[in-house]
Amino acid sequence: MSLQQTFLNELLDAIKNDRLTLPTLPEVALRIREAVDDPDVSAAKLADEISKDAAMAARIIKVANSPLLRGRVVVDNLQLAISRMGITFVRNLATGLAMEQMFQATNDAVDEKLRSSWEHSIEVASICQVLASHFTRLKPDQAMLAGLVHEIGTLPILTCAEETPEILEHPGILEKIIERLHPRIGTEILKAWDFPEELVAVPMGYLNFTRESEGDSDYVDVVTVANLQSYHGSNHPLAEVDCSVIPAFKKLGLSHEVDVHHVEELAEDIDEARSALL
Numbered sequence: 001m002s003l004q005q006t007f008l009n010e011l012l013d014a015i016k017n018d019r020l021t022l023p024t025l026p027e028v029a030l031r032i033r034e035a036v037d038d039p040d041v042s043a044a045k046l047a048d049e050i051s052k053d054a055a056m057a058a059r060i061i062k063v064a065n066s067p068l069l070r071g072r073v074v075v076d077n078l079q080l081a082i083s084r085m086g087i088t089f090v091r092n093l094a095t096g097l098a099m100e101q102m103f104q105a106t107n108d109a110v111d112e113k114l115r116s117s118w119e120h121s122i123e124v125a126s127i128c129q130v131l132a133s134h135f136t137r138l139k140p141d142q143a144m145l146a147g148l149v150h151e152i153g154t155l156p157i158l159t160c161a162e163e164t165p166e167i168l169e170h171p172g173i174l175e176k177i178i179e180r181l182h183p184r185i186g187t188e189i190l191k192a193w194d195f196p197e198e199l200v201a202v203p204m205g206y207l208n209f210t211r212e213s214e215g216d217s218d219y220v221d222v223v224t225v226a227n228l229q230s231y232h233g234s235n236h237p238l239a240e241v242d243c244s245v246i247p248a249f250k251k252l253g254l255s256h257e258v259d260v261h262h263v264e265e266l267a268e269d270i271d272e273a274r275s276a277l278l
Helices: 003-016 027-037 043-050 054-064 078-085 087-102 108-135 140-149 154-162 171-192 219-230 247-252 264-277
Strands: none
Touching: 003 154, 003 171, 027 043, 027 087, 043 054, 043 078, 043 087, 054 078, 054 087, 078 087, 087 108, 087 140, 087 264, 108 140, 108 154, 108 219, 108 264, 140 171, 140 219, 140 264, 154 171, 219 247
């Protein structure tokens, strides 16, 4: 049996028998989500919880003062930052910011792949936030989070690869396995994290280019378009996809010929959204 088939079979067997170790959200994200789920939560209570993590607190204040939110007054404390952004926005932002620490590994080859995946996720998330803001009635912060988690299923596969060093000598094989399995694994991770159904649908749905959703555009549509836009003008295979036949573009009311990076207003907003996540 080939190395590819052996590694693939091990992963499939682990998925089937619930033996695949799914990543858990970092503790700071779990604490903030738990606090937000309290119906009596206030900006002051949430600020107390976030302030236990100085790095997270500093990043949230930075975003509150970023051009993204266009506040006229400089915010210098967490409670004001939360009041400016809103509690749900802060929860989604904190979840996204905390996820970065998950995309690291001790093996250099795996670490490089994880960091590359995270950088791509930030690019897609930034485009998602801007598309949701300009072309839909969806929540831009929720769209940002959808972009950040669209490839989350890559994590356990690369963790297994770290334990099977010989697969790392064949990056092409590993890439094929990731392409095949990450949507299915990503769905299980988001279910385990108790994400809303509209986000759980993202990993399996965003690469389905014939998908027709009912009603207005949804988060899967936004991620589909953002992911394709992220590869625009590159030599990636997805840059060759015929976007004119993809329903998600029509749903958003965005021409398949447009490159969002070349539309001044959109490009500026994408840069601002990206800098908020870095």
